[in-house]
Amino acid sequence: MEQEAAIEAFWALAQTSRMAIFRLLVRAGPEGLLVGEISRRLDIVPSTLSGHLAILKRSGLLKATRHQREIHYATNLTVVSDLISFLLSDCCEGRVENCSEIISLLKSA
Numbered sequence: 886m887e888q889e890a891a892i893e894a895f896w897a898l899a900q901t902s903r904m905a906i907f908r909l910l911v912r913a914g915p916e917g918l919l920v921g922e923i924s925r926r927l928d929i930v931p932s933t934l935s936g937h938l939a940i941l942k943r944s945g946l947l948k949a950t951r952h953q954r955e956i957h958y959a960t961n962l963t964v965v966s967d968l969i970s971f972l973l974s975d976c977c978e979g980r981v982e983n984c985s986e987i988i989s990l991l992k993s994a
Contacts, residue, residue: 886967890945894968897944902929903937907946910960917959919952 898904905927910917918926924934938958941947945964950957976984 886964886971888971891968891971894944894946894964897940897946900937902927902933903941906934906937907941907960910947910958911965913959915959915962917957919955919957921955923958 898907906923906929909923909926920931920934920938923929923938924931927934929937938947938949938956942949942958945961946968947958948961950959973984973987976987
């Protein structure tokens, strides 16, 4: 992942509602949720939610698929993995054996 893409992803997450949406969809797993369900669970009106989802999708953190009249959103796990790799790429100057605490945290998450 390039630095600019990482910055855009962090910018997209740097807002309370968008972070809540992202965390909800991470918990939902690869199957994700329909827009109406996201709105209901987070108590965000659809018009506001639409803007937040567009920002998260544009950053690559979410992917969307249409199911008849509603849109289904899910976390783009490939991009999330790339973002984590970007953050940790220089960890301990490339000596992964020195990063055991971080690796343990990732495995337990």
